[in-house]
Amino acid sequence: MHEHQPNQRNAAARAFTESLDQLQNILAQEAQLAESKSLSESSRCSNNWFDLNAWEDAAADLDQFFGDDQPLEDGELDEES
Secondary structure (H helix, E strand, O other), X not given: OOOHHHHHHHHHHHHHHHHHHHHXXXXXXXXXXXXXXXHHHHHHHHHHHOOHHHXXXXXXXXXXXXXXXXOOOOOHHHHHO
């Protein structure tokens, strides 16, 4: 009976190590997936943030809302400040 105990311990240790390896692989895959989602979302946000056309459209909407019919000339904003 005591002969089988070292074999059982070795088998249990191998099974435990394999389980840890599988868990590590799963966690690494989930981390990569989360990172790729985060990067795609941040790049999408940064693309919208620096989109000149979107800024110009927003400025035109504000001008229309506040009733400013005359667009600013180049440098006119700096002179008013």
